[in-house]
Amino acid sequence: MKILVPVKRVIDANIRVRVKPDQTGVETANVKMAMNPFCEIAVEQALRLKEAGHAEEVIIVSAGPEKCQETIRTGLAMGADRGVHINTETTLEPLAIAKMIKAVAEKESADLVILGKQAIDDDNNQTGQMLAAIMQRPLGSYISKIEKNHDGFAITREIDAGLEKLQITSPAVVTTDLRLNEPRYASLPNIMKAKKKPIDIVTPEQLGVDISNRIEVLQVTEPPTRDAGVMVSSAAELVDKLKNEAKVI
Amino acid sequence: MNILVIAEHDNADLAPATLNTVTAAGQVGGDVHVLVAGQDCAGVADAAAKIAGVSKVWVCDCATYAHEITENTAALIQSIVNGKGDGKGYSHVMAPASTFGKALIPYVAALCDVQSISDISEVVDADTFVRPIYAGNALSKVKSSEAVKMLTVRTTAFELADDASADQSTDQNKWAEIESIDDAGATNWVQFIEQSLSPSERPELTSARVVVSGGRGMQSGENFPLLEKLADQLGGAVGASRAAVDAGFVPNDYQVGQTGKVVAPDLYLAVGISGAIQHLAGMKDSKVIVAINNDEEAPIFQVADYGWNEDLFVAVPALQAELEK
Numbered sequence: 001m002k003i004l005v006p007v008k009r010v011i012d013a014n015i016r017v018r019v020k021p022d023q024t025g026v027e028t029a030n031v032k033m034a035m036n037p038f039c040e041i042a043v044e045q046a047l048r049l050k051e052a053g054h055a056e057e058v059i060i061v062s063a064g065p066e067k068c069q070e071t072i073r074t075g076l077a078m079g080a081d082r083g084v085h086i087n088t089e090t091t092l093e094p095l096a097i098a099k100m101i102k103a104v105a106e107k108e109s110a111d112l113v114i115l116g117k118q119a120i121d122d123d124n125n126q127t128g129q130m131l132a133a134i135m136q137r138p139l140g141s142y143i144s145k146i147e148k149n150h151d152g153f154a155i156t157r158e159i160d161a162g163l164e165k166l167q168i169t170s171p172a173v174v175t176t177d178l179r180l181n182e183p184r185y186a187s188l189p190n191i192m193k194a195k196k197k198p199i200d201i202v203t204p205e206q207l208g209v210d211i212s213n214r215i216e217v218l219q220v221t222e223p224p225t226r227d228a229g230v231m232v233s234s235a236a237e238l239v240d241k242l243k244n245e246a247k248v249i
Numbered sequence: 250m251n252i253l254v255i256a257e258h259d260n261a262d263l264a265p266a267t268l269n270t271v272t273a274a275g276q277v278g279g280d281v282h283v284l285v286a287g288q289d290c291a292g293v294a295d296a297a298a299k300i301a302g303v304s305k306v307w308v309c310d311c312a313t314y315a316h317e318i319t320e321n322t323a324a325l326i327q328s329i330v331n332g333k334g335d336g337k338g339y340s341h342v343m344a345p346a347s348t349f350g351k352a353l354i355p356y357v358a359a360l361c362d363v364q365s366i367s368d369i370s371e372v373v374d375a376d377t378f379v380r381p382i383y384a385g386n387a388l389s390k391v392k393s394s395e396a397v398k399m400l401t402v403r404t405t406a407f408e409l410a411d412d413a414s415a416d417q418s419t420d421q422n423k424w425a426e427i428e429s430i431d432d433a434g435a436t437n438w439v440q441f442i443e444q445s446l447s448p449s450e451r452p453e454l455t456s457a458r459v460v461v462s463g464g465r466g467m468q469s470g471e472n473f474p475l476l477e478k479l480a481d482q483l484g485g486a487v488g489a490s491r492a493a494v495d496a497g498f499v500p501n502d503y504q505v506g507q508t509g510k511v512v513a514p515d516l517y518l519a520v521g522i523s524g525a526i527q528h529l530a531g532m533k534d535s536k537v538i539v540a541i542n543n544d545e546e547a548p549i550f551q552v553a554d555y556g557w558n559e560d561l562f563v564a565v566p567a568l569q570a571e572l573e574k
Binding site for chain 2: 011013016017019026038093094095096098117118120121122123124125126127129130131132133134137138139141142144154157158159160161162163164165166167168169172177178179214215216217218219220221222223226228229230231232233234235236238239241242246248249
């Protein structure tokens, strides 16, 4: 089995983002970037399937500017075998990304594509579902467990009401939820080794995908802020405030 | 303009999130239709027909839709958007931004070669919407050039539409027409095995008027009954931070935050929760926030209307005793 793991380069989860003064987006210049946390979980799961003997190769793919290669290297340092960089400066939408991943998955004959369920920058939560739809492969979204079996994959999904178990056939597309695993840290020797691992570079044109945007971002603004309220020092005071001031109980 | 709202339900009851979605659809402007796909779901279709502002209900009652298998429901929606069932032609397809809608809408959109828009919190006009990005730390106003807009709706940002429990819906003349629709076939890729749901007598988390949430400070799952008792006194639901879920104190469906559930109750009590950005993303639109924490530096105090710097194992029992008075 070959596993393809699409990853996204995003502003580090620990950075507090700031809206640009011209309201065209958020400040990304000189801001620490990292692999999207859900994508790290996806890489980890691919590696675990490989280590369990279910997969021969794990390929990382990322679309975006040249700096994305750093994110691909992060995945290679974790233990993935090689990378594919789809090189473009254009801002990408999930449907265009899904179409490009489809092209790569078909070229690589990937049996399983594992994606993070959402990226923590645009919080879209779309690419995996779109990929499954256009590839016409079964979708396992928001998984917290996956096991390879004779018929494909037994998966457990995190849904609003609890957990759901499904059996899906192979090849398949799955997206990761938080509880799937705890991603490993790359060791120093593996970081060094990753520098020698190959990364193929392709363009959207070579993949035959039209990446023009269909959604126009008109304005990005700060949300309304909440001010800190008052401190209380007893249960009686709190209950009094909730009853007589806030009137919520 | 016709707008198709995808009902979320469990074949017995219509999920309240559907009512918020109908309100959002009403703000787009146009005829609002609701699709109920399920098995033995006639009661849900009846309930949908009584929602104020809904002019038609499509019902597809078929074993294929007994469980919410994304692929099957998506194929049905695609067939409707493409003109099945009288070729209505829809300008918008909307579903709640729950795990149901978030999985479904992008899938349908890709089948129809549409770029969908996730988690809208405001309808500006029929093409323009506002949605939170970066865990709600920025709001993005976006305009779609797609012929059909496919959207998921942040339910806490829209009021519940009046339903059967409201006065208007006792007038039968106002109920929407219910029409059956053929199924669109089933995939053989996906086999439903089972659902393990957390049984609860309490209100559902995303629609509860009061939410009592616990964090890492709860120390173990065995301490959560403390919060359950408090929630019951207040008629509320129990939630948790990601830290508490990751630590195994409570199941995943308790999680409030950027990647869990988004709630906006009248009263949110954060107990032993430090207030990471990712948690705030899921609750900062609550009307009144109370924070109980023994760390006076906890960021949760910066968004709380009422803060109480106290050990939760002292504060919560004291609060329970005070509420009993």
